[in-house]
Amino acid sequence: MRQPRSWASSPAARAVMRGNRKRDTSPELAVRRMVHAAGLRYRVAAAPIPGLRRTADLLFRPARVAVPIDGCFWHSCPEHASSPRANSEYWIPKLARNVARDAETNHLLERAGWTVLRFWEHEDPRDVADTIIRTVRARRAHPRRTP
Numbered sequence: 001m002r003q004p005r006s007w008a009s010s011p012a013a014r015a016v017m018r019g020n021r022k023r024d025t026s027p028e029l030a031v032r033r034m035v036h037a038a039g040l041r042y043r044v045a046a047a048p049i050p051g052l053r054r055t056a057d058l059l060f061r062p063a064r065v066a067v068p069i070d071g072c073f074w075h076s077c078p079e080h081a082s083s084p085r086a087n088s089e090y091w092i093p094k095l096a097r098n099v100a101r102d103a104e105t106n107h108l109l110e111r112a113g114w115t116v117l118r119f120w121e122h123e124d125p126r127d128v129a130d131t132i133i134r135t136v137r138a139r140r141a142h143p144r145r146t147p
Helices: 011-018 026-037 088-111 125-141
Strands: 043-046 056-060 065-067
Touching: 026 056, 026 125, 056 125, 065 125
Parallel strands: none
Antiparallel strands: 043 056, 056 065
16 A cells, blocks of 8 residues: 655654654743733633633633744745745645634633634743733633523
8 A cells, every 4th residue: 555645855854854853832921921921810722612622721710711822934924024935845734734723712702602812833831921911811801601
């Protein structure tokens, strides 16, 4: 039986891509440290909705705030997205699916009563943490009813 063709254009490209982290990236860790230092506690890489195979990088369950911190390449950042030169017939549709899934995730979570704060990896961690802290504290002070 023939093996399916790899998505990687070379063994070296495959090694680099497999080395990319799904969680605990530098931008995530920087934001998490600041949010934790402000006294907020959260779940890491947790699913907000049981059965939905999507996770948030930081999840504040009681306040119902989900925080994804997206990589510029993987989620097609409007400022820093680049079109892959190697194996583009695979990567361009893959990245488009990521963007569509992000929009669907936002919709599903918001419909379920969650606030979604989506940030890019290039954003200043202090600004990101400040927004998260303000939002979580406001949601705790004035919780909304869930549908």
